Amino acid sequence: MRAMPADLPIRFENVTVSAGAVTVLDRLSLAICPGPPTVLIGPNGSGKTTLQRVAMGLVPASAGRVTWDGVADVPPTRRAIVFQRPVMLRRSVAANIRYALKAAHIAKDRHDARLAELLSLVGLDSMASRPARRLSGGEQQRLALARALARDPSVLFLDEPTASLDPASTKAIEDIVRAVATRGVKVVMATHDLGEARRLAGDIVFLHRGRIVEASDALAFFASPQTAEARMFLAGELLL
Amino acid sequence: MLDWTLQEFPVSLPVMQPDASALQLVLTGDPTLLAIVRLSLFVSLSAVALAALIGIPFGAFIALTRFRGREGVIVLLNTLMGLPPVVAGLAVFLLLSRSGPLGSLGLLFTPSAMVVVQTILVTPIIAALARQTIEDLWAEYRDELTAMNVSPLTRVLTLIWEGRFSLVVALLAGFGRAAAEVGAIIIVGGNIDGFTRTMTTAIALETSKGDLPLAIGLGMVLIAIVVLINAFAWLLRRAGERLAR
Amino acid sequence: MLSRRLLLVLGALLFTSPATAQDKSIVVASTTSTQDSGLFGHLLPIFKLKTGIDVKVVALGTGQALDTARRGDADVVFVHAKSAEEKFLSEGFGVKRYPVMYNDFVLIGPSGDPAGVKGSRDIVAALKAIKDKSAPFISRGDKSGTHTAELALWTAAGIDIEKDKAAWYKSIGQGMGAALNTASASNAYVLTDRGTWLAFKNRGELVIAVEGDRRLFNQYGVMLVNPAKHPAVKKELGQQFIDWLVSTDGQTSIAGYKINGQQLFYANASDPGA
Numbered sequence: 001m002r003a004m005p006a007d008l009p010i011r012f013e014n015v016t017v018s019a020g021a022v023t024v025l026d027r028l029s030l031a032i033c034p035g036p037p038t039v040l041i042g043p044n045g046s047g048k049t050t051l052q053r054v055a056m057g058l059v060p061a062s063a064g065r066v067t068w069d070g071v072a073d074v075p076p077t078r079r080a081i082v083f084q085r086p087v088m089l090r091r092s093v094a095a096n097i098r099y100a101l102k103a104a105h106i107a108k109d110r111h112d113a114r115l116a117e118l119l120s121l122v123g124l125d126s127m128a129s130r131p132a133r134r135l136s137g138g139e140q141q142r143l144a145l146a147r148a149l150a151r152d153p154s155v156l157f158l159d160e161p162t163a164s165l166d167p168a169s170t171k172a173i174e175d176i177v178r179a180v181a182t183r184g185v186k187v188v189m190a191t192h193d194l195g196e197a198r199r200l201a202g203d204i205v206f207l208h209r210g211r212i213v214e215a216s217d218a219l220a221f222f223a224s225p226q227t228a229e230a231r232m233f234l235a236g237e238l239l240l
Numbered sequence: 241m242l243d244w245t246l247q248e249f250p251v252s253l254p255v256m257q258p259d260a261s262a263l264q265l266v267l268t269g270d271p272t273l274l275a276i277v278r279l280s281l282f283v284s285l286s287a288v289a290l291a292a293l294i295g296i297p298f299g300a301f302i303a304l305t306r307f308r309g310r311e312g313v314i315v316l317l318n319t320l321m322g323l324p325p326v327v328a329g330l331a332v333f334l335l336l337s338r339s340g341p342l343g344s345l346g347l348l349f350t351p352s353a354m355v356v357v358q359t360i361l362v363t364p365i366i367a368a369l370a371r372q373t374i375e376d377l378w379a380e381y382r383d384e385l386t387a388m389n390v391s392p393l394t395r396v397l398t399l400i401w402e403g404r405f406s407l408v409v410a411l412l413a414g415f416g417r418a419a420a421e422v423g424a425i426i427i428v429g430g431n432i433d434g435f436t437r438t439m440t441t442a443i444a445l446e447t448s449k450g451d452l453p454l455a456i457g458l459g460m461v462l463i464a465i466v467v468l469i470n471a472f473a474w475l476l477r478r479a480g481e482r483l484a485r
Numbered sequence: 486m487l488s489r490r491l492l493l494v495l496g497a498l499l500f501t502s503p504a505t506a507q508d509k510s511i512v513v514a515s516t517t518s519t520q521d522s523g524l525f526g527h528l529l530p531i532f533k534l535k536t537g538i539d540v541k542v543v544a545l546g547t548g549q550a551l552d553t554a555r556r557g558d559a560d561v562v563f564v565h566a567k568s569a570e571e572k573f574l575s576e577g578f579g580v581k582r583y584p585v586m587y588n589d590f591v592l593i594g595p596s597g598d599p600a601g602v603k604g605s606r607d608i609v610a611a612l613k614a615i616k617d618k619s620a621p622f623i624s625r626g627d628k629s630g631t632h633t634a635e636l637a638l639w640t641a642a643g644i645d646i647e648k649d650k651a652a653w654y655k656s657i658g659q660g661m662g663a664a665l666n667t668a669s670a671s672n673a674y675v676l677t678d679r680g681t682w683l684a685f686k687n688r689g690e691l692v693i694a695v696e697g698d699r700r701l702f703n704q705y706g707v708m709l710v711n712p713a714k715h716p717a718v719k720k721e722l723g724q725q726f727i728d729w730l731v732s733t734d735g736q737t738s739i740a741g742y743k744i745n746g747q748q749l750f751y752a753n754a755s756d757p758g759a
Contacts, residue, residue, distance in 0.1 A: 058383070448659075
């Protein structure tokens with residue numbers, strides 16, 4: 001188990017994010033602490049993606065404060081994110097990972113070793129020299145994961161990584177996430193798939209219309225949801 | 241009315257056969273023709289190289305930074321793509337003439353002056369196309385590159401490399417403009433025999449001397465060379481794709 | 486990046502090529518008619534062999550050639566428009582005018598000869614006939630020596646061509662070659678210097694209609710651009726060129742230039758009135 005990771009806890013204090021007239025996050029307060037994976041669930045447009053982007057440091061808060069281990073404006077050197085639709089560089093799989101290693105300022109002499117580790121972790125060893133754009137959806141997600149892990153992050157954000165994948169690819173991704181979480185990386189994942197939430201979550205954060213409706217330990221949440229919206233959502237009803 | 245039209249236009253057009261002598265010149269490697277071809281390539285390729293060195297970074301800068309008057313600069317750049325060559329030629333002529341501000345450089349009527357004016361003509365093309373390419377790429381890569389916390393310089397270099405195929409096409413467009421150009425380089429070069437005579441200016445000269453078959457023959461040689469350059473660029477691209485560095 | 490680098494390398498390779506001896510060379514501003522006649526192709530190698538000097542000829546219209554010399558962009562100016570040359574001298578841009586040679590103009594026309602002037606030796610009468618019959622005529626219209634001579638001939642025929650011209654008279658504003666091409670394509674009359682005509686290959690149905698009239702003679706003069714006005718002028722090398730042109734060697738070379746066995750230029754440097 002690694003030592004207390006930097007950048008954590010990530011604290012949201014009454015954070016509001018507006019895009020024009022639309023309020024995407026509404027006076028949201030949250031603490032992301034070290035520990036098992038935190039899974040964000042909620043209907044489309046509830047703010048899951050925006051929350052992750054703000055926590056990553058890509059989007060500034062319109063109001064409120066975000067701090068990383070008590071400090072505001074920390075550059076994202078120890079954080080990484082896998083976007084819902086990751087963009088591959090027009091080069092080989094290995095070159096993509098090397099690019100991420102270089103961007104993370106990993107020492108040159110360690111590149112080859114890290115590359116081999118990462119390829120092995122995500123199961124893309126046999127495709128190292130294939131052009132990244134020719135990979136399947138699942139393979140591209142795994143490559144994006146490898147890129148994100150290249151910088152040895154303390155927090156890893158995943159935005160619906162298995163949304164368009166088949167079950168086999170989904171399992172592959174979930175296995176990697178589990179392995180990574182076990183190594184001490186704090187995983188924050190947004191998902192549509194309640195089954196996946198059950199499989200991976202330590203904590204659940206349930207969002208609706210830019211607010212946290214309920215946040216608790218996963219087992220407790222699924223066993224007995226406290227709020228009406230949560231009950232409706234778990235029952236499969238549309239929340240408006 | 242009919243009489244007038246018959247008088248105005250030739251009744252029969254002589255059929256022009258490209259001169260066999262032009263082909264002979266090519267096959268036997270006639271030194272004068274080789275010198276003309278070398279000069280044409282030197283002027284056009286140098287202009288494209290310089291225009292790329294100036295235009296690509298400039299286009300990238302416009303694509304990636306926001307400043308007041310940015311839209312105006314983009315419109316100006318797009319407009320300059322259509323800068324009339326003779327206008328550019330006249331402007332450079334006045335600049336480089338001994339009676340002009342840069343006269344002491346003694347560049348008028350030399351190949352260097354031709355490179356200068358063609359660089360002026362080609363740079364807007366490359367800059368405008370580079371700007372569009374890089375702007376589109378930035379929209380695509382913005383999230384990932386920002387998330388990877390990449391420095392601004394690395395960002396620019398990455399986008400340029402990712403857009404290399406489109407940028408090569410921009411360079412070919414620039415080369416096409418330069419190789420086909422005749423008005424500007426005749427004004428600043430003087431079409432001096434053995435010194436500033438290129439394929440296009442030679443064609444203009446032979447046409448004015450009435451030696452149309454030779455002019456057509458030279459024209460075909462010029463087209464063949466441009467085709468070769470484009471084919472070469474295409475092969476480069478295929479090789480690059482296969483390597484997928 | 487790879488292809489761009491290769492382009493740069495190509496450029497660098499070719500960078501080494503056009504190395505002409507920049508030190509021993511002069512720029513001579515002359516006319517397109519002289520260039521098109523092929524005279525320079527004949528004379529300059531002889532001069533280069535004798536003195537090692539590279540003569541770079543910039544061929545323009547007479548007006549432009551004199552203008553280039555006025556701007557100091559040429560070392561020597563060699564044209565055929567005596568009044569314009571003397572004006573150039575009086576403005577102080579030239580050192581001295583040396584007569585060199587003369588050639589003649591000829592009136593070219595379609596073999597069908599709509600104006601009925603073929604074979605005549607009277608240019609003035611021929612021009613009158615062309616105007617009376619509204620036969621198509623191409624004018625260079627570019628203030629060149631040839632154009633100036635053409636205008637003078639209209640005046641000699643008692644015709645104010647600016648007022649009296651109509652659709653039959655086409656002023657194209659271009660050089661001799663372009664004028665001949667246009668005349669060939671539209672079967673028209675055109676005034677040209679004999680040299681350009683002899684070297685011209687796109688004749689169509691055109692033939693010589695009128696020649697031999699004294700008024701058709703065309704005198705050439707050469708001048709060194711005044712170093713007092715433009716210090717960068719290469720005065721020693723330029724003067725060497727001029728001296729050679731008027732020397733026995735130069736004059737013989739000029740007279741020796743022939744197209745299809747016919748002499749084009751008559752050397753007359755020794756003629757005081759030229």
